[in-house]
Amino acid sequence: MEAIFTTQALTKRYSGASGAALDGLTLTVNPGRIVGLLGPNGSGKTTLIKLAAGLLTPTSGSVCIAGQAPGPATKAVVSYLPDRMALPSSLRVEDAVSLYADFYTDFDKTKANAMLQDLKLQSRQRISAMSKGMQEKLQLCLVMSRAAKLYLLDEPLGGVDPAARAYILDTILRNYNEDAALLLSTHLIADVERLLDEAVILRQGQLVTHQQADALREESGESLDAYFREVFKC
Amino acid sequence: MLNKLLKHDFKATGQVLLPLYGGVSILVLLYIFGWRMVEHLQASALLAGIPRWLAAVGGLFGFLSVLGVLALFICCMVVNILRFYRLLGDEGYLMFTLPVTAAQQLASKLIVAVSWTVGGILLVFLYGFAMAVPLPGSAPMEVYPVPGITTLQLAGALALAALVALAGIACGFLFVYLCCAVGGQWPQHRLVASVASFFIIQFVLQVALMVVMGVAAFGEVTTGWLSGISLNVYNLFNNSLAAVIYAMLGCILLIMVVFGGIVWAVTNHFLSKKLNLA
Structure with missing residues (x-):
């Protein structure tokens, strides 16, 4: 099986920063896997996802998605959820849907509209008039309405309440294309633990471990959440 | 993909610039219409002199028209520059993950910015024409x-x-x-x-x-x-x-x-x- 996402000795240094945000990371993600990208603040999770999305240029090393370096071809098969609101606030919900439908051939408008209806989001509603949580749900609906090969979700549970988290996780599971890989970064490990096939743990830009979630639980004799708390105890 | 980017960019900039262009045009054309009307009345000897209040209103309209045209070009410039500037901020998280090349992004922003500026210049020419076109019965324009x-x-x-x-x-x-x-x-x-x-x-x-x-x-x-x-x-x-x-x-x-x-x-x-x- 050809890997959908690989990095080779990937390093990223930000100008003015003392250390590397990512330091020689080599990683392989195969299709059909849900991979949790775990680590404390500043461990390089967002940097890795942004490099994969083509929003950052690596200092050295390489990123490969479906056999290609990040560019228009990989962006057509990657569905990316940023850790912030990227949709212009002047847009209405219907404008955001039509923007995705215009640019992504794998976007399913019917699916998106059904999800938006579930969330009681009116198509004429302006993004600027929505709460932060609703904005995040809208972005997630759009991202999960694509039949992408690789989903990159950066802190999808970041700013939402616990009740909404359950909806978001269900949305991810229900709409995730099973032939695709899903790379999900979060601090809320307990919430996502049941979803994960694999866990990638980073510390200060370096790989601590990349294992099957079950194997890691078996090896450590505790849940991923408990294992994470132990490894990164302050 | 460039045409889709253009559609999106024209729509986004149009939300701000179309009402502005429309508003300024109404203001300027109203001023020109009033001015030409007074000119016509004077030419046909229906109006002997311009009353003070009319001259004051005319002057105010003229001043506002000039300000409006200036605002039109300044806003056009600011809106289009901000659109590009935001591309390198939060909006870039959407725009740079679209399956388009950087050159297409740049081309779209440039075409839209130049189009709005040229549109503004054409409007000014239109105002000039509306001011200069000979009234019925007056001498034709000489070149x-x-x-x-x-x-x-x-x-x-x-x-x-x-x-x-x-x-x-x-x-x-x-x-x-x-x-x-x-x-x-x-x-x-x-x-x-x-x-x-x-x-x-x-x-x-x-x-x-x-x-x-x-x-x-x-x-x-x-x-x-x-x-x-x-x-x-x-x-x-x-x-x-x-x-x-x-x-x-x-x-x-x-x-x-x-x-x-x-x-x-x-x-x-x-x-x-x-x-x-x-």
Whole structure:
């Protein structure tokens, strides 16, 4: 099986920063896997996802998605959820849907509209008039309405309440294309633990471990959440 | 994909600029209509003199019209620059994950910015025409011939001048885009870095231009090479004034195209090879 996402000795240094945000990371993600990208603040999770999305240029090393370096071809098969609101606030919900439908051939408008209806989001509603949580749900609906090969979700549970988290996780599971890989970064490990096939743990830009979630639980004799708390105890 | 980007960019900028262009046009055309009406009434001896209050209202409308036209161009510039600037901020998280090239993003922003600016200029021409068009019963508009140049040649020169103006507008926007792209290399201080880039790059270009002009002037004084070229060009085109104007405008256009091409290439390089969103 050809890997959908690989990095080779990937390093990223930000100008003015003392250390590397990512330091020689080599990683392989195969299709059909849900991979949790775990680590404390500043461990390089967002940097890795942004490099994969083509929003950052690596200092050295390489990123490969479906056999290609990040560019228009990989962006057509990657569905990316940023850790912030990227949709212009002047847009209405219907404008955001039509923007995705215009640019992504794998976007399913019917699916998106059904999800938006579930969330009681009116198509004429302006993004600027929505709460932060609703904005995040809208972005997630759009991202999960694509039949992408690789989903990159950066802190999808970041700013939402616990009740909404359950909806978001269900949305991810229900709409995730099973032939695709899903790379999900979060601090809320307990919430996502049941979803994960694999866990990638980073510390200060370096790989601590990349294992099957079950194997890691078996090896450590505790849940991923408990294992994470132990490894990164302050 | 470029047409989809254009559709999106025109829609986004149109939300701000269309109401502004419409509002300013209504204001200016109302002023012109009133002014022409008074002119007509005076010409047909129905109005002996302009009452003070009418002159005051007219003056106020005229002042507001001038302010409106100024606001139109300033807003057009600011809106289009901000659109590019935001591309390197949070909106970039959406726009740079679309399956389009950096060159297409740049082209879309540039075409939209130039189109709105040209649209504003055409509106000003329309206002001018509405002010100058002869009223019914008055003498027809006269076109004064330019000595040494035929109407057809003049039309050609004007078309070339319009191209130079178009290239100038495009170069202006491209230069600001370049500064934003350079500023984007310091994501934590992007605004300061963009403004600093604007002044530093402009200073460097001015120094370079002064050096080139100094060398050219020194060469002219010592060898007279510039006069020689000018005379040769004049003779080459059979002493035709039109041809000399064409040659001059052509040179300016060529310089702008080369400058714009370089600025485009560098900006595109920053967007495609050095992108670093905060």
